[in-house]
Amino acid sequence: MQKVGIVGYYQVKLYSDANYGRYEMIFEASRGALDKAGLKKKDISTVISCTNDYYDGRTISNCFTVEVGGGYMADESKVEMDGAHAVLYGLMRVLSGNHNLAAIWGGSMASCYPYHTVRLYETDPTWERSLAYVNDVTSAGFQMRAYMEKYGVTAEEIAKVAVKNKKNAAKNPLALKEAQLPNITVKDVLDSGIYADPVTELMVAPPCDCVAALLLAPEKQALKITDKPVWITGVGYNQDPYYLGDRDLSGCKSMNLAGKMAYNAAGINDPSSEIDVAELFEANAHEELIFAEELGFAKKGKGIEINSAINGDLPINPSGGALGGNPPCATGLIRIIEAVKQLTGEAGDYQVKGAKRAVASGQVGMCAQNNIIYVLEAN
Amino acid sequence: MSKMTQRKSLDYIKKDYVRTRTLTGSWYLASYKFKFNITHMKPFLEKLKEKKLIGNQCSSCNRVFYPPRQVCGKCLVKPDKWVDIRNTARVSTFAISYLKDPETGEVQERPMVLVHHDGADTTSIAELNPEIDVKDVYVGMPIIAHWRDETVGGLMDIEYYDKFIDDSDDIRYKK
Numbered sequence: 001m002q003k004v005g006i007v008g009y010y011q012v013k014l015y016s017d018a019n020y021g022r023y024e025m026i027f028e029a030s031r032g033a034l035d036k037a038g039l040k041k042k043d044i045s046t047v048i049s050c051t052n053d054y055y056d057g058r059t060i061s062n063c064f065t066v067e068v069g070g071g072y073m074a075d076e077s078k079v080e081m082d083g084a085h086a087v088l089y090g091l092m093r094v095l096s097g098n099h100n101l102a103a104i105w106g107g108s109m110a111s112c113y114p115y116h117t118v119r120l121y122e123t124d125p126t127w128e129r130s131l132a133y134v135n136d137v138t139s140a141g142f143q144m145r146a147y148m149e150k151y152g153v154t155a156e157e158i159a160k161v162a163v164k165n166k167k168n169a170a171k172n173p174l175a176l177k178e179a180q181l182p183n184i185t186v187k188d189v190l191d192s193g194i195y196a197d198p199v200t201e202l203m204v205a206p207p208c209d210c211v212a213a214l215l216l217a218p219e220k221q222a223l224k225i226t227d228k229p230v231w232i233t234g235v236g237y238n239q240d241p242y243y244l245g246d247r248d249l250s251g252c253k254s255m256n257l258a259g260k261m262a263y264n265a266a267g268i269n270d271p272s273s274e275i276d277v278a279e280l281f282e283a284n285a286h287e288e289l290i291f292a293e294e295l296g297f298a299k300k301g302k303g304i305e306i307n308s309a310i311n312g313d314l315p316i317n318p319s320g321g322a323l324g325g326n327p328p329c330a331t332g333l334i335r336i337i338e339a340v341k342q343l344t345g346e347a348g349d350y351q352v353k354g355a356k357r358a359v360a361s362g363q364v365g366m367c368a369q370n371n372i373i374y375v376l377e378a379n
Numbered sequence: 380m381s382k383m384t385q386r387k388s389l390d391y392i393k394k395d396y397v398r399t400r401t402l403t404g405s406w407y408l409a410s411y412k413f414k415f416n417i418t419h420m421k422p423f424l425e426k427l428k429e430k431k432l433i434g435n436q437c438s439s440c441n442r443v444f445y446p447p448r449q450v451c452g453k454c455l456v457k458p459d460k461w462v463d464i465r466n467t468a469r470v471s472t473f474a475i476s477y478l479k480d481p482e483t484g485e486v487q488e489r490p491m492v493l494v495h496h497d498g499a500d501t502t503s504i505a506e507l508n509p510e511i512d513v514k515d516v517y518v519g520m521p522i523i524a525h526w527r528d529e530t531v532g533g534l535m536d537i538e539y540y541d542k543f544i545d546d547s548d549d550i551r552y553k554k
């Protein structure tokens with residue numbers, strides 16, 4: 001694959017109820033990314049946004065973000081999935097050879113709408129909606145139980161993932177305050193309110209407010225903009241069937257196939273030794289284990305055995321991951337940004353020493369129906 | 380020059396004062412017409428009326444879908460055969476939801492299950508008999524469809540799933 005560089009990024013701090021208007025938050029992110037790269041509005045040649053009509057409370061919700069998102073009189077279009085999918089669209093535009101700078105931004109404000117209620121409307125209106133109350137949390141319960149049952153993994157082991165990520169989030173100044181829990185224990189996670197048994201409140205990525213932005217440029221241009229570009233050397237994406245009943249919920253086949261596609265592009269043969277750090281969008285604690293296994297970091301059912309702490313063998317979500325805050329439409333984009341920070345040595349207290357190659361993933365849908373993963377490499 | 384300071388620094392928006400107002404509103408899309416094909420459902424719905432279950436099968440990959448699917452995604456063809464499905468099933472996986480009545484505040488504990496019918500390759504979303512203690516539910520639990528007295532040929536003809544003592548020898552599941 002031709003090299004495309006990440007030359008700038010910006011992430012607004014996560015808030016559960018931000019003291020921001022929608023426009024201002026988008027502006028801070030898109031302006032912030034340009035400032036970081038030392039660029040101007042006129043340098044942007046294409047804009048990809050990631051929002052959702054339902055999350056924004058208006059139809060064709062990129063219509064109002066023109067000015068603040070850098071799309072004024074520019075070629076712009078919207079992705080209504082995860083921010084990481086918007087990066088894919090931006091990447092394709094750069095690879096087309098027609099653009100010198102793609103600006104990608106994504107995010108929403110979950111404080112403005114009932115997130116888990118909106119997701120009830122994801123089920124099939126004719127087959128499923130009338131039969132039972134199923135949303136992202138209930139389906140997470142299906143998946144966590146199926147995973148535990150198949151591999152004999154315990155709830156305590158899954159709670160350990162939440163403990164690690166919430167402790168990591170405490171080191172990340174941009175993480176959600178409510179998710180920054182340096183003294184959290186496994187017992188706290190298991191004793192927190194039950195969302196959909198066996199999933200408890202602290203195992204669910206808390207929906208919150210944020211916008212993040214990223215700038216992509218072709219190789220030649222990227223080297224002119226910065227001496228520390230991060231290269232996208234592989235990308236893979238795949239999707240599972242829509243109906244939960246058609247899937248083996250104890251695993252995530254689409255993540256497996258996405259991983260293979262990305263590794264193939266980047267020339268990775270042994271992911272657990274060749275990758276230095278992973279930022280995975282885990283909407284629930286158990287998903288991190290499932291993803292790690294599907295991505296070849298451990299054998300099936302053995303995800304818990306990976307030493308995934310910040311100073312471990314293969315650090316996963318040193319930033320705190322989505323359990324440190326899950327702003328719909330931005331979370332996957334933030335995973336990419338966090339991986340970039342690791343590769344440029346800008347991750348501060350949660351820096352993984354000597355990280356040269358990272359993976360970052362995004363997802364949408366119930367039980368991570370649609371997955372996308374990037375391989376990123378330091379210059 | 381004020382424009383320059385605004386562009387170079389974002390510190391001005393970090394000051395701690397109330398910058399927003401909230402306007403309560405609604406974005407109401409409650410009315411929608413879901414238009415869907417019934418050709419692949421009709422035989423299934425007619426059988427439901429007789430308290431019988433059928434699924435459809437893709438003759439390319441031989442997977443049996445219950446409930447019937449319009450298209451087999453794997454082969455991108457329409458399933459073209461009908462096969463009988465037993466009314467007995469297993470709990471494939473489940474989650475327990477806690478639903479709060481907005482008026483009384485009463486919390487209902489309800490297991491949502493994915494049901495794997497004997498004879499099918501897919502599972503479907505369902506609820507269990509409310510009398511069943513949630514603590515007794517387990518993956519692999521044998522269950523049986525409980526029909527409403529009056530069936531109308533719709534999905535709601537199966538009211539819920541009941542516990543079932545499986546004494547057959549051909550299928551053995553570990554608890």
Ligand SMILES: [Zn+2]
Nearest residue numbers: 437440451454
């Ligand atoms: Zn087929």
